Amino acid sequence: MAQRILVVDDDRTVSDVICRYLEHAGYAVGHVGDGGAALDAVRRDLPDLVVLDLMLPTLSGLEVCRALRTEPAGVPIVMLTARGDEADRVLGLELGADDYLTKPFSPRELVLRVGSVLRRAGAGPVPAASQELRDGGLEVLTGPRLARLDGAELTLTLREFDLLAHLMRHPARAFTRAELLEQVWGWTFGDQSTVTVHVRRLREKIEKDPAEPRRIVTVWGVGYRYERADG
Structure with missing residues (x-):
């Protein structure tokens, strides 16, 4: 169909x-x-x-x-x-x-x-490989595209989910906004403020204090890095 x-x-x-x-x-x-x-x-x-x-x-x-x-x-x-x-x-x-x-x-x-x-969105073929990404109380299951924080399901858009999963796959690595735009969105061009907006939305959903983020941190002059909460 x-x-x-x-x-x-x-x-x-x-x-x-x-x-x-x-x-x-x-x-x-x-x-x-x-x-x-x-x-x-x-x-x-x-x-x-x-x-x-x-x-x-x-x-x-x-x-x-x-x-x-x-x-x-x-x-x-x-x-x-x-x-x-x-x-x-x-x-x-x-x-x-x-x-x-x-x-x-x-x-x-x-x-x-x-x-x-x-x-x-999963309307096409479902990838065979599924990952379970965990960091303290944060859990991301890429197969069913499910994210939870302290047991409560998170309401994430497609891009928010993909961005979070990508960052969690590469903890402690700094990405530029251009790299994230290409690797998550698949764009080799475009408005990089898109990345900034999605990072801000993710922080509001997974950080205890979005103004002082501990997981998705800003790397000044570069972009963003994921820091594991469980060390």
């Missing part, structure tokens, strides 16, 4: 191009043109991924993203933003979007990004 993509964009010309490229790539594609209809469609049809424009009537893309992240389905989200909307883009990532593209963009790149997010 084809994976289902919901395209949410009120620009009919743009959405027609997006839908055509996604359908050509083998996806089953639906389309709505406003935020309220997007929430209804997600709840009714449970798509595998949402391509979400930020500028929408009824409810903005940011409001849709916020609402979807309060629901248990956890549908992956690829945002579409205008070139100058950096603040909205960062806020969208903070709200839990999994990836973004800046308009104007290549439809081929969008198809590649959609495929990448779906693979990370």
Whole structure:
């Protein structure tokens, strides 16, 4: 069965191009043109991924993203933003979007990004190797994509989970933001503030005091390093 993509964009010309490229790539594609209809469609049809424009009537893309992240389905989200909307883009990532593209963009790149997010979401083939990463009360199981802190399950986005697992696999190693962008996101280019936003969100979820992080520490002039809490 084809994976289902919901395209949410009120620009009919743009959405027609997006839908055509996604359908050509083998996806089953639906389309709505406003935020309220997007929430209804997600709840009714449970798509595998949402391509979400930020500028929408009824409810903005940011409001849709916020609402979807309060629901248990956890549908992956690829945002579409205008070139100058950096603040909205960062806020969208903070709200839990999994990836973004800046308009104007290549439809081929969008198809590649959609495929990448779906693979990370487990909609593609499941890797044979599964890891159990443990550090004190923090536990990450890569097979079922499950993370717990002191026994309580953590609510992580796809990228947050992948970033945490990557850092835990390489304790005491300093990574630049560019390295993390390539090794976790698979991007050889892009806005490195994406990494900063995801590190901040992870700290809020796994650190006792996010302002004084003990696990994901900043290496000034370089980037970030994971320090094991259990020594």
